[in-house]
Amino acid sequence: MLPLHPFRPRSLSLLQGYSRQRFIADLGAGFTVGIVALPLAIAFAIASGVKPEQGIFTAIIAGFLISALGGSSVQIGGPAGAFIVVIYGIVQRYGLANLLIASMLAGCLLTVMGALRLGAWVRYIPVSIVIGFTNGIAVLIGLSQLKDFLGLPIAHMPADFFSQIHLIAQHLGQINPMALLVGSACVAIVSLWPKTYAMERGALAWRARLRHSMALLPGTVIALVAATLACYGLDLPLETIGSRFGGIPQALPSFAWPSFSWTGVKQLLMPTLTLTLLGAIESLLCARVADKLSEQPRHDPNQELMAQGIANLLTPLFGGIPATGTIARTVTNVRAGASSPVAGMVHALVLLIIVLVAAPLAAHIPLAALAGILLVVAWNMGEWHEFARLRHFSLPYRTILLGTFGLTVIFDLMIAVEAGLVLACLFFIYRMSTLFTVQVLPSQGLPPGTRALKLFGSLFFAAVGKVEGLSQALQAGEHTLVLDMHMLISMDSSGLDALLQLQRSLQKQGQTLLLCGLNEQPASLIQRGGLAEALGPQGIHGDFTQWLASAKAASL
Incomplete structure (x- = not known):
């Protein structure tokens, strides 16, 4: 249960050290x-x-x-x-x-x-x-x-x-x-x-x-x-x-319950x-x-x-x-x-x-x-100087500020804030999706038939398109795809589903998917989401360098 905030007015502190x-x-x-x-x-x-x-x-x-x-x-x-x-x-x-x-x-x-x-x-x-x-x-x-x-x-x-x-x-x-x-x-x-x-x-x-x-x-x-x-x-x-309102009454405000109806509410x-x-x-x-x-x-x-x-x-x-x-x-x-x-x-x-x-x-x-x-x-x-400074900021910032300003003036404050928040979320999602990247690691030093990729950023619903096509990344003669994930900081359920689909596609092609260097949050989701079970006991490794050393030793 969410704990409630205690009711402690700042005026109560007057009891401590309040002087003349x-x-x-x-x-x-x-x-x-x-x-x-x-x-x-x-x-x-x-x-x-x-x-x-x-x-x-x-x-x-x-x-x-x-x-x-x-x-x-x-x-x-x-x-x-x-x-x-x-x-x-x-x-x-x-x-x-x-x-x-x-x-x-x-x-x-x-x-x-x-x-x-x-x-x-x-x-x-x-x-x-x-x-x-x-x-x-x-x-x-x-x-x-x-x-x-x-x-x-x-x-x-x-x-x-x-x-x-x-x-x-x-x-x-x-x-x-x-x-x-x-x-x-x-x-x-x-x-x-x-x-x-x-x-x-x-x-x-x-x-x-x-x-x-x-x-x-x-x-x-x-x-x-x-x-x-x-x-x-x-x-x-x-x-x-006085001419418009008749003046101001010289009296205390009186209590009056406003007329109430559920239809109006x-x-x-x-x-x-x-x-x-x-x-x-x-x-x-x-x-x-x-x-x-x-x-x-x-x-x-x-x-x-x-x-x-x-x-x-x-x-x-x-x-x-x-x-x-x-x-x-x-x-x-x-x-x-x-x-x-x-x-x-x-x-x-x-x-x-x-x-x-x-x-x-x-x-x-x-x-x-x-x-x-x-x-x-x-x-x-008004903070009018902010309009002059807009040229120094990004397109998303300018769009959100000017959009909120225009909607407030022309339509309504609530519409403006709602639209501003939606735009801010969309721009944030787009920005985060661009930060997720897939880097091809050099093939030198890898075991024969292996392709290694490194994932950076956050794998979430807006970035899964960069993972969905990896099943076609293996070339002729390559049978193993290794993903180095130690730079992947987080992953959501859409990212998990993309990895599951990748694993299934590779399995149908007779190929293998290996994961290395999982951080805590992606590792927990992979365990709970069934991907760890689908990969098997040899499908997840603690560190890419250690896996590479053991793979080379096994191939000798």
Whole structure:
């Protein structure tokens, strides 16, 4: 029976050696991340097609649970940019209630994956697939924000890529110059504002100290506050959170069980798998980034998956959307001095206090400002330099990356990942089959009537064609075929069947097959598969050199 992974949240380690200094550092980091998370949570929710408070409630509930129960010391969880396109598509096709159910089902799957110790398997997804769908999602996020960034009078944006482009092109003559100006200003502020994670350490000149002081307030907050004050004070003709959603409620999230039906659940298989796979990949990639930046112990991938699962199972009960690890907020958390999950829990409490105190102010936030912020998020999410580096890589790598990117943009993330994995497997199989070779050994020194071949690599189903024709390798007067297999590292049942067929063909022709130098795995399969019995006691030898010496001695 497969042993289950023990449930050991990293926060339990706080009981050992947690000091007042660490708590103060975590408190400061949590406050910083909470401020950073506020505009992103609102922007991600609106871009996903749900109400802004759902993003904030997700950051509060899921963010607290992921930090409290996770396997990383410094990872911050919440709504993520990678989920925007997926959530928007699910809401458009299946409705909000089914999104909440799919999120809960994905939470169950993530919990089971962690309990069954499948966290390490997520790392085996090829990097070309990860880069492909990440860049594809970034393109879709950027495209989805053009409506509000340009102030286009479009009531409803479709989920399809080409339909979005067509609809935006139809309304380009109706651009709101003020929305474009505000959105562009936000892009400039967020891009050019000093970043804490880019700051130098140690003794600094006054200009560097000034930049340090400025970086304490994130550029996203500065852009959001400036745009909101301008919109409210100058009465700019811009659509705001208040005009579209009626503002953000100044209250705690309430428990509500989503409407449930088995008929609806049957349609949610692919959305659930998409949320599960994306959540697992994003959270564990984020945790690995945190490990590189932080001096804290490495994360536990299985515990992290269980925490992500529990968070996604419970958050929808309070109206929240899918959540995962978030790289930007995690990096900010590490750079701000976080040393334990307390920082993540503090960040959730800071968001809760902001909602209870200042929620009415959010009604004046212009949507063009949020669109500008998300355009920067989309740009930073994409690894665009990888396209320029493609010429340095092999054709399989380029095909997988570009194929995954194109399918993500045009069709669907799950289709893209599935196709990418199939392509990766096919290319891997082809590559492994080319590594299997058969080399003819020199005939000098061999006993009369003998032909010797050496096998290299792995004899599996894609390489058996190189063995099937060996029965015709013996020339006139040759009665024995010797296979030196000490360089054969593995063999599958198809390889075994090919050797059985070779032995039978040679036997019908009155010829003999001998095997030498078997490694452990091929030797075990040959014994269990009946080939050893068919060859007889003299058909298998320990070493080709020893066999050759004994064969020469016998011929004298």
